[in-house]
Amino acid sequence: MIDLWPSELSTVDQRSPLTILKEQASLLGExxxxxxxxxxxxxxxxxGWRQNNYPFKYGFLLTCPALxxxxxxxxxxAYDIEMYPVSFILDSDVAEEIIEQTHLEPGMNGELKxxxxxxxxxxLKRIFSSRKTARVIRALLSQAKS
Amino acid sequence: MISLLFWNVGRxxxxxxxxxxxxxxxxxxxxxxxxxxxxxxLLKELNKTQTSYxxxxxxxxxxxxxxxxxxxxxxxxxxxxxxxxxxxMRLPGLEEILLAVVHFPSKLHWSERSQAMxxxxxxxxxxxxxxxAGHQRTILVGDLNMNPFExxxxxxxxxxxxxxxxxxxxxxxxxxxxxxxxxxxxxxxxLGDGSRGPAGTFFxxxxxxEAYFWxxxxxxxxxxxxxxxxxxxxLAILDDTGAERLVKESGVPDRDVGSDHLPVLFRLNLRVAx
Numbered sequence: 001m002i003d004l005w006p007s008e009l010s011t012v013d014q015r016s017p018l019t020i021l022k023e024q025a026s027l028l029g030e031x032x033x034x035x036x037x038x039x040x041x042x043x044x045x046x047x048g049w050r051q052n053n054y055p056f057k058y059g060f061l062l063t064c065p066a067l068x069x070x071x072x073x074x075x076x077x078a079y080d081i082e083m084y085p086v087s088f089i090l091d092s093d094v095a096e097e098i099i100e101q102t103h104l105e106p107g108m109n110g111e112l113k114x115x116x117x118x119x120x121x122x123x124l125k126r127i128f129s130s131r132k133t134a135r136v137i138r139a140l141l142s143q144a145k146s
Numbered sequence: 147m148i149s150l151l152f153w154n155v156g157r158x159x160x161x162x163x164x165x166x167x168x169x170x171x172x173x174x175x176x177x178x179x180x181x182x183x184x185x186x187x188l189l190k191e192l193n194k195t196q197t198s199y200x201x202x203x204x205x206x207x208x209x210x211x212x213x214x215x216x217x218x219x220x221x222x223x224x225x226x227x228x229x230x231x232x233x234x235m236r237l238p239g240l241e242e243i244l245l246a247v248v249h250f251p252s253k254l255h256w257s258e259r260s261q262a263m264x265x266x267x268x269x270x271x272x273x274x275x276x277x278x279a280g281h282q283r284t285i286l287v288g289d290l291n292m293n294p295f296e297x298x299x300x301x302x303x304x305x306x307x308x309x310x311x312x313x314x315x316x317x318x319x320x321x322x323x324x325x326x327x328x329x330x331x332x333x334x335x336x337l338g339d340g341s342r343g344p345a346g347t348f349f350x351x352x353x354x355x356e357a358y359f360w361x362x363x364x365x366x367x368x369x370x371x372x373x374x375x376x377x378x379x380x381l382a383i384l385d386d387t388g389a390e391r392l393v394k395e396s397g398v399p400d401r402d403v404g405s406d407h408l409p410v411l412f413r414l415n416l417r418v419a420x
Binding site: 043062067068069070071072073074078091092136139142143 | 156205206207222223224225226227228233267270271278
């Protein structure tokens, strides 16, 4: 039988946004002794209104098992099979804070778009370094320890 | 009976009015959006003549403020975003409920379509939290910035809020193979000048072809599991604090006195049957 498939088909040279998020999520647990952890939650497409018709949508949640599994939705990402651009749906406080720091133009409803991995990482870094993110993590740590 | 008061205060300092409203209506839970007063100032005012209220802060959500007549340990947040706080209200001797309080983006910044999309997210978030709680005794209250008849409020994939409690009692509806639980939306019964009280909660006159003038942006939605604990007569749009009118002579909200939104009051009977 003749193999019609190209030989380089299984070569993957790009990390998916989900892989990057998973790595970052695991790092938060390490930094807080798992008192505050990050979870990724897949949002299945829901009818015709799913976010810009992106088939992949994940929420990035800060959770605290010691506080009855309290969860805070920090941001969501949505992308299609091509992976980039990735659309960020941000907490409004975080959005306000980081949009003024980046050269990226917010789209409709304050969404930010990363057109490649470099921009994706830049936006993530700014979200994680925002005052709002730090405030929520500190509040969870403080309440969980009290 | 537990009395709950929701008010979008319109970014104005209104702590004296909030206190009068709370006292006049015997509110056990006060939920506020767009608050200009600092929580501590508001708490001081609420407790000026009698210490009875606690501040029940959110963790990630600090835009919706909650004050309760019971300790915040009975009113802990379980799921929050910047626009939503879902609290588990677990009071001794009373049925536990989930109270979702929301303040959706304004039509000034979001299209109706975007709001409808956001409702699919909100609906899904509530369903997830109900799954985690193991029950559907849920109330959704807040400024939806949408009317009861708009797609996001009505559609199954959105909030699925219907105007008739008999339909809501069916529990859920299957659309395209997916099951969506109902909410009952009693605000339909308060729409227009034939209803008791004001014709809506928000008034906006603007020069374009389609204008409703009155809008019912501030809503209370009730899951079927709580229908027997909610009586329509215990729901009201307030236009008076007991000491002053919150509306002009024309009946529209008076922002110089109160806010551009009117407060909503409702009561629940959560007593566990003996």
